[in-house]
Amino acid sequence: MIDLRSDTVTRPSDAMRLAMSRAEVGDDVYGDDPSVNLLEQEAAELSGKEAALFLPTGTQANLVALLTHCQRGEEYIVGQKAHNYLFEAGGAAVLGSIQPQPIDAAADGTLPLDVVASVIKPDDVHFARTKLLCIENTHNGKVLPLDYLQQAWVFTREKGLALHVDGARIMNAAVALNVPLSTLTQYCDTLTICLSKGLGAPIGSLLCGSAEYIKQARRWRKMVGGGMRQAGILAEAARYALLNNVERLREDHDNAQWLANALSAIGVEVMAPGAQTNMLFLKVPAHEAAQLGGWMKERGVLMSAGPVTRIVTHLDVSRSDLEKLVSLWKEFKQSINTQSSTTASKAIYG
Template sequence: MIDLRSDTVTQPSKAMRQAMADAAVGDDVYGDDPSVNQLEREAATLSGKEAALFLPTGTQANLVALLTHCQRGEEYIVGQKAHNYMYEAGGAAVLGSIQPQPIDAAEDGTLPLDIVASVIKPDDVHFARTRLLCLENTHNGKVLPLDYLHQAWAFTRKKKLALHMDGARIFNAAVAMKVPLSTLTQYCDTLTICLSKGLGAPVGSLLCGSSEFIKQARRWRKMVGGGMRQAGILAQGAIYALHHNVERLREDHDNTQWLAEQLSGLGVEVIAPGAQTNMLFLRLPANEASQLGPWMKQRGILMNAGPVTRLVTHLDISREDLIRLVDLWREFKGRIATPGSGDGGARTIYG
């Protein structure tokens, strides 16, 4: 199957599997796993932070970050559609008694700082204490501008807030901007990096920050069940991903831009700003949206089709795969009958 649902569906390569099979391991809860220790050192260096922590999932990495930054009854400001507000099962509120203060993101994925300022709570017994601003880079495939990151960093210093970056796809942002990761991460106190999305590792995320922060986060990781033993088998997959699969993200970006051009040529509406990284968002007419997904699945292509459809390229999607997708989309559109005289609407596709 050609799977365009997400970049979480990638399969580890033969070389990655071999690296995992050959991994030197130890008990990571004791700090004895050499592969995990190597991964954490490399991640800290790449991000320009003092230390890093390996966790099984991005959801847990964001949760541990929030639990470390905020005490019970405190608050973080976050995007209304940010992953660590909308798609992580309310973990910070349920498990940490941390209040989210969501606001709408701007079209470019940034959180407008004047609106952020307006929702910071005064020092008053009626309110939760505002402790943290959370940004997401990339956000729905959009790269946060470098000048905005600088402004947000200065803003949080002035307002005495910490700044956490959900950087699940931050390597996509760095590759798109043609800058080292540390150029982006210098403007946050902490960040998470997902290894099992575009980088292609089977499992794992990283939390990066100061040595003292990571020391506290390690305790929270244990509390929420993230302490693993011979985790070096997983860490070696992640190390392979960092060494081999970062720069190749450019191929995904190029493929997505090509796909945007091809589908636009078929009359498909590409939602602005188009393809900045490995995600493409399309707006489909209702009669097409309801039929496209099942029709494509019958022909070997998986996608989450709807009125707004997201297509995601990754290391298991080739240009040839996308050529097939475009050819099938052209066929699909040809099989959608136009509304007929007096028939009350569009017919279903043929066959």
């Protein structure tokens, strides 16, 4: 199957599996796993932070980040469609009694700072204390501009807020801007890096921040069930991903851009701004959207089809796979047109 639903469907390469099989391991809860320790050290250096923490999932990494930043009854400001608000089962509210204050993102994926300022709560017993601003980079495949990151950093210093970046695809952002990761992460207190999306590891995320912050986060990780033992096998997959699979993200970006042009040429509506990274959003007429997913699946293509269809390129999707997709989509549109003509004829002639 050609799986275009998400870059989470990637599978470890043979080289990654070999690295995993050779991993030195120990008990990570005791701090004895050399592969985990090396990964955390390298991730801290890569992000320009003092320390890093290896967690099993991006959802747990974001949860631990919020629990470490905010106490019960405090608040974080976040995008209305951000992953750590909308798609993580309300964990911060349920498990941390942390209040989210969602706002709408701008068209470019940023959270407008004037709107952020307007929802910061005054120092009054009636309100939750606003402690944290969370932004997402990339957001629906959109790369947050460098000047915005700098402005958000200055803004949060002035307002007394911490700044956390959900960096599930932050490596895609760095590659798209052609800058080192630290150029982006100098403008935040903490960030997460997901390893199991475009980077191709089977599991894992990193939380990066100050040494004191990560010390507290390690306690929260244990509390929410993230204490791991011989996790070096997974850490070596993560190290392989960071060493070998970052620059190759350009291939995914190029493939997404190629696909945007190819689909547009056959009459598929590509939504603005097109493909900045490895995500493409398409506007599909309702009568086509109802049939598209099943029709493609029967022909070996998996996608999240709907009136807005998201396609995600990744290391397990080749240019030839995308050429096949375009050919199939053209065939699909022809079949839809034939159906419409037949229906119209029946209506006229009975």
